[in-house]
Each structure stands twice: as C-alpha cells, then as structure tokens.
Amino acid sequence: MFMPDVEEALFPRRKERFEDRRKEKDQRKLLDEFFDHATLLAVSRLITQGQFAQLDYPISTGKEGGVFRATVPDGFRAVKVYRIGNAVFKRLPAYALEALKREAGVGNYGRLVSAWTRREHTVLRRLFAAGVRCPEPFGYLRNVLVMDFVGDEGLPSPRLQTVTLEDPTAIHDDLVVQVRRMVNDARLVHGDLSPYNVLLRDGLPVLIDVAQSIEAEHPQARALLDRDIANFARYFERLGVDTSTERFLEAVGPVQLGPKDS
Numbered sequence: 001m002f003m004p005d006v007e008e009a010l011f012p013r014r015k016e017r018f019e020d021r022r023k024e025k026d027q028r029k030l031l032d033e034f035f036d037h038a039t040l041l042a043v044s045r046l047i048t049q050g051q052f053a054q055l056d057y058p059i060s061t062g063k064e065g066g067v068f069r070a071t072v073p074d075g076f077r078a079v080k081v082y083r084i085g086n087a088v089f090k091r092l093p094a095y096a097l098e099a100l101k102r103e104a105g106v107g108n109y110g111r112l113v114s115a116w117t118r119r120e121h122t123v124l125r126r127l128f129a130a131g132v133r134c135p136e137p138f139g140y141l142r143n144v145l146v147m148d149f150v151g152d153e154g155l156p157s158p159r160l161q162t163v164t165l166e167d168p169t170a171i172h173d174d175l176v177v178q179v180r181r182m183v184n185d186a187r188l189v190h191g192d193l194s195p196y197n198v199l200l201r202d203g204l205p206v207l208i209d210v211a212q213s214i215e216a217e218h219p220q221a222r223a224l225l226d227r228d229i230a231n232f233a234r235y236f237e238r239l240g241v242d243t244s245t246e247r248f249l250e251a252v253g254p255v256q257l258g259p260k261d262s
C-alpha cells in the first residue's frame with residue numbers, strides 16, 4: 001500500500017529530469033522492492049525535515065539496498081536505502097553481526113537494519129571529522145541514510161574500479177594518507193576497502209560504504225587492515241605502481257591496532 005503523495009515525491013511524474021527515464025513498470029518494481037510502507041514513511045519524514053526535496057533516480061541498486069540521487073535547493077544529496085530483510089547480514093562476518101546485535105538488542109531485522117544504518121552514519125561522522133575524504137553524513141531515519149552526493153554537475157562520480165587513472169601513483173599516495181587518518185585519527189578500520197568502494201571525484205579518491213568498519217582496538221583490526229591494504233596494493237601493482245602490501249603499510253606508518261593492553 002503506497003501513499004500517493006510520497007510516491008510522487010519519490011518519482012515525480014511531472015518533471016522529466018533524465019534522458020534515461022524509467023518506465024512506469026521499472027518504477028513500480030523499484031517501489032515494491034525497496035519502499036515498503038515503513039520506508040516510504042521514513043523518506044517522507046526526511047523530506048519534511050528538509051533533508052532533501054525529492055528522490056531523483058537510483059544510482060545503484062543491489063541485494064542489500066540502493067543508493068539514490070536526491071535534490072536539495074542548492075544541489076544534490078545521496079540517499080542510501082537499506083532493504084528491511086536479512087540480505088545485509090548474509091555477507092557479514094560473525095564478529096560484525098555480533099557487535100550489531102549487541103547494539104540493536106535482540107530483535108527483528110527491522111531493528112538490526114536501523115542499527116546498521118545508524119552505524120554507517122556514525123562512522124561517516126567520525127571519518128569526516130578526522131579529515132578522511134568521505135561523504136559528509138546529514139542524517140538518517142530507520143533504514144534511510146542521507147549524505148553528501150559525490151559527483152560532478154549532478155552526475156555521480158565513477159568507482160575507482162571503472163576509471164583509467166592518469167596518475168595512479170598520486171591516487172595510491174593519497175589513499176595512503178586516507179588510510180592513515182582513518183586508523184590513527186578516526187581509530188577505525190574500514191574492512192571492505194577495494195577499488196569498488198572508492199569513488200573518484202575531481203581526480204581525488206573518496207571512501208564510501210563504511211558501515212562494516214570496526215574499532216582500531218578490535219582484535220580483528222590488524223587482519224582486516226592487512227586485507228584492505230592488500231586489495232589496494234594488488235590493484236595498484238597491476239597499474240604498474242611500485243608498491244606492495246608491505247610498502248603500502250610502511251607508507252601508512254606506525255599504527256596502534258588491536259586490544260589496548262597488547
């Protein structure tokens with residue numbers, strides 16, 4: 001059951017904003033898959049709060065949720081909508097699910113997804129405050145997160161994975177700095193870093209998809225950081241950059257990881 005006014009705000013029929021307009025049928029499918037009644041309410045509340053004026057179109061849709069471009073009077077925002085369901089938690093390692101359940105309390109998937117969304121918001125706040133290049137978070141409600149739109153003139157920035165870099169070494173060196181700030185200043189390890197979760201805006205890397213990040217004090221922090229950096233190193237080595245997991249780590253410099261008393 002959809003509320004017509006919210007549906008209109010989601011996919012306004014009047015405005016023909018994109019060359020690649022979705023067919024009525026595709027919109028219906030999207031509505032049915034992502035926007036259950038409670039999610040539509042959350043979107044409508046966020047609109048009332050002035051977080052954005054309307055959702056424009058999906059930038060990306062996946063099993064766990066979708067990211068939409070949204071319009072505000074002076075530009076754009078990105079709105080990430082998590083599906084209420086167990087999809088988010090299927091790929092989640094046990095330690096992350098445990099932490100989440102502790103945070104959400106024993107409950108249904110709705111509460112877990114809300115806790116997950118809040119987690120992504122909190123992590124983005126900490127990263128942004130520490131000077132890590134990431135989307136600034138603006139708010140969240142239930143399973144809906146509002147953040148800065150990473151793009152150029154309304155077009156979403158491409159993922160690192162899909163672009164041809166002019167100067168891969170410069171991007172590599174910048175990512176070293178981002179990782180250093182993330183670990184030493186924000187005290188977090190991303191845990192899912194790869195060229196898929198880095199966007200390239202104005203020639204500079206922007207880190208996204210941070211919900212699964214863990215505290216630097218976590219017993220698994222070292223292993224996760226090593227894996228993150230191995231992903232980057234492999235990617236840059238393939239592009240001919242003189243690096244390796246060890247060299248990347250060395251460039252990041254000394255980091256304090258794991259339980260405090262070890």
Ligand SMILES: Nc1ncnc2c1ncn2[C@@H]1O[C@H](COP(=O)(O)OP(=O)(O)O)[C@@H](O)[C@H]1O
Pocket residue numbers: 059060061062064065067078135147148149150151156157159196197208209210
């Ligand atoms: N703030 C943002 N601005 C612009 N595009 C974004 C933003 N956040 C995510 N995206 C796009 O949406 C895709 C999916 O987002 P992501 O956070 O990686 O979610 P997931 O991988 O869990 O689906 C990204 O690869 C990127 O293309």
Ligand SMILES: [Mg+2]
Pocket residue numbers: 196197209
């Ligand atoms: Mg991602």
